[in-house]
Amino acid sequence: MKILAIDTSCDETAVAITSGRRVLSHLEYTQIQTHKKWGGVVPSIAKRAHAEKIDYAVESAVSKAKKIDPNISLANIDAIAVTVGPGLAIALEVGILQAKKLAAEYKKPLIPINHMEGHIYSCFAENSKGLPKREFLFPYLAFLVSGGHTELVLVKSHLEYQIIGRTRDDAAGEALDKGARLLGLGYPGGAALERLAYVAHNTDEFRFPRPMLHSGDLDFSFSGLKTSLLYFLKKIAESEKNNKIHEIASSYQEAVFAALSKKAEIAIKSTGVKLLVCGGGVAANNRLRSLLRNLMKGVGGKAYFPPYKYLTGDNAAMIGIAAYYRWEKQMFARNMDVIDRAPRLSLENSINLI
Numbered sequence: 001m002k003i004l005a006i007d008t009s010c011d012e013t014a015v016a017i018t019s020g021r022r023v024l025s026h027l028e029y030t031q032i033q034t035h036k037k038w039g040g041v042v043p044s045i046a047k048r049a050h051a052e053k054i055d056y057a058v059e060s061a062v063s064k065a066k067k068i069d070p071n072i073s074l075a076n077i078d079a080i081a082v083t084v085g086p087g088l089a090i091a092l093e094v095g096i097l098q099a100k101k102l103a104a105e106y107k108k109p110l111i112p113i114n115h116m117e118g119h120i121y122s123c124f125a126e127n128s129k130g131l132p133k134r135e136f137l138f139p140y141l142a143f144l145v146s147g148g149h150t151e152l153v154l155v156k157s158h159l160e161y162q163i164i165g166r167t168r169d170d171a172a173g174e175a176l177d178k179g180a181r182l183l184g185l186g187y188p189g190g191a192a193l194e195r196l197a198y199v200a201h202n203t204d205e206f207r208f209p210r211p212m213l214h215s216g217d218l219d220f221s222f223s224g225l226k227t228s229l230l231y232f233l234k235k236i237a238e239s240e241k242n243n244k245i246h247e248i249a250s251s252y253q254e255a256v257f258a259a260l261s262k263k264a265e266i267a268i269k270s271t272g273v274k275l276l277v278c279g280g281g282v283a284a285n286n287r288l289r290s291l292l293r294n295l296m297k298g299v300g301g302k303a304y305f306p307p308y309k310y311l312t313g314d315n316a317a318m319i320g321i322a323a324y325y326r327w328e329k330q331m332f333a334r335n336m337d338v339i340d341r342a343p344r345l346s347l348e349n350s351i352n353l354i
């Protein structure tokens with residue numbers, strides 16, 4: 001069975017065609033260069049860029065998938081999946097309208113999907129040859145680390161989620177981006193911090209405060225850490241900042257990741273899970289991957305990350321894969337007119353999307 005999936009939740013116009021967990025084609029048109037000069041995503045610009053690209057993205061996804069299966073066409077796919085939230089309302093709307101239009105024109109069922117659910121399923125994506133092979137070991141822990149979210153989620157079975165930890169202010173990716181901006185590394189800054197930290201061998205020379213380590217729960221808070229970097233930079237001379245930029249970047253990244261891995265460790269031990277899956281933009285980071293892998297090794301379990309680079313950022317392949325598990329339960333939109341954007345949609349409320 002084949003699904004055409006669309007995601008326009010933020011600054012990527014993404015379309016994919018999936019077959020079960022296999023990705024037959026995927027396209028992500030990024031707007032990052034357009035938003036860069038504003039230092040963040042501007043919703044009205046994102047909406048316009050999505051609207052300009054969406055028809056072409058759908059056509060291209062179909063023609064790319066034909067190289068793997070020449071029979072694929074919009075007329076013979078089985079369903080259309082679309083992200084309805086969370087995300088930027090007016091950006092989400094572009095994808096939802098497109099999905100509704102195609103579903104009506106080709107008389108296909110419509111499957112609404114939570115974007116964060118997609119980030120979880122991104123870890124189970126397979127290429128067109130069915131690799132890598134991975135198992136769902138329920139219950140497992142999903143760690144979602146992106147520019148907008150930091151959540152620890154207990155996944156009890158397909159579509160059954162319990163959020164057991166979340167950020168109280170900035171998301172992990174946002175904390176990295178804000179730190180990188182203070183250091184003059186541009187936007188978004190997660191990958192730039194990783195590069196500098198790597199050069200400094202992930203040193204923790206400046207030991208910035210570890211936020212919320214002893215809060216007694218599984219929540220996160222990063223706004224204080226960003227403030228401590230700001231004060232630190234005010235105290236030192238520009239020349240010292242320049243000389244020590246690698247070590248400062250590395251220490252900042254270590255402080256963010258210490259909070260992430262400590263809370264993940266508590267969650268793993270208290271739930272007894274043997275599988276951790278980590279998705280979202282920050283899951284691209286190799287330092288974080290090795291910290292989380294080590295945690296799971298310590299309890300005789302394993303950690304999965306998105307198996308291909310494009311799956312760490314926003315993409316539609318992950319939406320198609322999540323949709324497959326709704327398809328199995330025949331969870332289609334009963335009335336397309338009530339399917340609407342849900343900018344603040346939570347995973348725990350997503351079972352009732354239809």
Ligand code: KG4
Binds near residue numbers: 148189286312313314
């Ligand atoms: O999931 P994503 O592409 O977009 C959403 O927020 O939904 O995540 C973007 C975030 C940004 O904060 C970016 O700085 C971060 O992912 N990121 C990274 C790396 N690559 C992207 N953070 C740390 N290390 C990286 N290599």
Ligand code: ZN
Binds near residue numbers: 281313314
């Ligand atoms: Zn995302």
